[in-house]
Amino acid sequence: MTLGQTITHLRRQKKLSQGELADRLDVSRQSVSKWETDASIPELDKLIKLSDLFGVTLDTLIRGEGSAIPTDDPAPPTVTEPTPVCAADASPAQRKTSGLILLCMGFVAFLLFTILGGLFAGLLFSSPLWVCGAICFIFRRRVGLWCAWALYILFDIYLAYATGISRGLVIYAFTWTQDMNFVRLGVAFALVAILAILMGCTLFSYRRAVLPPSKGIVYLTASGGAFLALRALEYLLIRLVFEPLFASIKNSVYASYHLLYQSVNLLLGWLSTAAFMIFTVLLFAWLRGRKALKNKV
Numbered sequence: 001m002t003l004g005q006t007i008t009h010l011r012r013q014k015k016l017s018q019g020e021l022a023d024r025l026d027v028s029r030q031s032v033s034k035w036e037t038d039a040s041i042p043e044l045d046k047l048i049k050l051s052d053l054f055g056v057t058l059d060t061l062i063r064g065e066g067s068a069i070p071t072d073d074p075a076p077p078t079v080t081e082p083t084p085v086c087a088a089d090a091s092p093a094q095r096k097t098s099g100l101i102l103l104c105m106g107f108v109a110f111l112l113f114t115i116l117g118g119l120f121a122g123l124l125f126s127s128p129l130w131v132c133g134a135i136c137f138i139f140r141r142r143v144g145l146w147c148a149w150a151l152y153i154l155f156d157i158y159l160a161y162a163t164g165i166s167r168g169l170v171i172y173a174f175t176w177t178q179d180m181n182f183v184r185l186g187v188a189f190a191l192v193a194i195l196a197i198l199m200g201c202t203l204f205s206y207r208r209a210v211l212p213p214s215k216g217i218v219y220l221t222a223s224g225g226a227f228l229a230l231r232a233l234e235y236l237l238i239r240l241v242f243e244p245l246f247a248s249i250k251n252s253v254y255a256s257y258h259l260l261y262q263s264v265n266l267l268l269g270w271l272s273t274a275a276f277m278i279f280t281v282l283l284f285a286w287l288r289g290r291k292a293l294k295n296k297v
Contacts, residue, residue, distance in 0.1 A: 004038035010054040023208045099136025106130040167191045209285040216286030227275035234268040
């Protein structure tokens with residue numbers, strides 16, 4: 001058996017699709033397809049992960065020794081699963097090309113809007129393109145998901161500084177009066193809804209991630225502790241620092257201190273949101289790991 005045939009056989013024994021195996025190894029589905037058709041050879045670290053995942057030695061995996069691999073039934077012919085091209089499974093060349101195009105578009109947008117509306121307008125309209133272009137170079141998988149998160153964060157920051165609208169306005173929904181602007185409240189609810197959709201998409205994207213129970217407790221404790229610590233820090237800064245400060249300062253310097261408060265609040269808010277998201281993803285992965293361990297026993 002060739003290396004590709006061995007990988008195909010062992011993958012089917014584990015009842016994994018090419019996409020599921022790719023998720024376990026943190027590679028694209030195209031890479032798994034090329035391995036199984038012997039179009040390319042996995043790197044050494046991927047071979048080690050494959051041997052651990054399939055429960056065979058490296059020698060058995062590479063040589064494809066029939067005595068070490070149970071073959072109750074003759075292995076069916078290798079059939080390559082369809083590998084649709086999408087942002088999550090894009091090859092490195094496709095990602096880099098997309099990133100280069102976005103960076104160039106950002107540069108053009110920066111020049112155009114700077115000429116028409118000044119430096120602030122140029123930065124405002126070019127920064128989403130630059131950020132998404134950088135993401136294409138930094139992340140290997142789930143590029144579309146991270147771009148969506150980045151655009152949402154940029155939009156949230158712009159609204160907070162330009163209009164004062166934030167997701168926190170929803171807690172005043174039941175006390176909102178007629179003299180207040182209901183459009184602001186509607187935008188705040190829209191921000192919360194989009195955030196919930198992004199969190200759901202992130203959980204769905206990591207739906208096959210499995211965390212070993214032994215390591216899971218450590219990761220869950222760290223991420224959960226970080227979330228609680230950030231929330232506590234945010235509360236203490238507001239109660240012990242900013243509220244007494246606002247009560248004592250003069251109106252002439254109020255705007256400067258309010259800008260500092262807004263910046264700290266945004267930073268801590270997004271750090272705690274990231275910690276909560278990481279904790280949630282790890283929690284579901286840990287539960288799947290416990291379930292897999294029970295089924296194995």
